[in-house]
Amino acid sequence: MKADLNRQWRLLDLQKLDTRLSQLDHKLRTLPVLQELSAAQTRSTRADEDLVLARTAVDDVEREITKADQDVQLVRDRAARNSSRLEAGQGSAKELQAMQHEQQTLARRQAELEDVELAVMERAETLRADLVEKERRRTELDEQLSRLEDEHDRASREIDKEREQVEAQRAQIAPGIGDDLLALYDKIREQQGGLAAAPLVQRRCGGCQLELNAGDLARIRSAAEDEVVRCEECRRILVRTAESGL
Template structure:
């Protein structure tokens, strides 16, 4: 059984206080609002990137279609030009010239259809390029927001880190001189009890689990030697007796 002078047991409460604050600091480091904000913005950025992929693909496809449409229109125009030149020159028989005239009319209709298709593709390409530009602008804005949130997060983390370093130094000073076996017992209990290894017995109540001790436990503690390290039967933490214990 571990025993320790009363003053050493009291010092455990200081160590526990520092450990509790270190736990709280670690929790604050993990749950900074900036973390959630950055995650939200990164999700937004991912959505914008997806939009950009779709818009760029549409723009590329439209450019390919436009090149083909322009080629088709150009072929018809060249054929119209050749036929018109033959017609103007009066080359061929009357029957041939009449066939050329009919073909010119057919080509005119074909050219009109192709030019309409070309215009539709151009409009789709322009819409896709506009979408890419808009997504790019939004991406730049969100990227700037992420940078701003990250800077704020880093500033807050640096402050918390400095606070934790100071707390660790104070904790080391508080733990210095406490018997090794008592400190080891405290650490073992703390590891398995949500970071709390020792608590004050205040007005017959364990300050760790907040349960008022039954008469049998109080009688046991009352009968224990001053240097005996007593524990709460309910939560297993070390109970530190003081003048306020109500024994």
């Protein structure tokens, strides 16, 4: 392939810009805040799960309190009816004696149910306190996530701003390289993972960093100025400069 030296030198400028674009992409993917953000999102997900469980536990214990209160009230109501009948002397002596015995049983039953209700209420107090703490923690995590997301957005905007500037420079340089040379460059970039053109500096390939042997140097030395030469080791385009050492 033939391409005058000006086009080949432009290729080095283009390579610098493409290398910088790759660096910016890598920088965006590896921002330190991303790791913090990922960890915070994991904690946030767990906090949501814990919060659901805590709210469910409080709802359940609230229903237990309602049930325990209803059980106590039923016994109280029964005892109150019996007390009214006993005070009024309603019923035979045998019935009144049975009611007195039932009153004693109801009193014991009421005491047992009230103990159960008290235990449930104490458990409810603990669960409510736990829920409040988890809600507080959830709020803290929301604030932390918001801060990290803002930090990530700021860093991303800075990278995007520089990328736009680099892409604008690239758009100015690329047309002057020529479709044929640019197509070869793009093909090599795809094969070599980004680096397609490199200068020949002091007989060393700027791509693979290997020093060229005498035969390769002789071949390049004898090549026409507008001949596009490539490194025999890495197959990248080698651009001759004043520092090539030929």
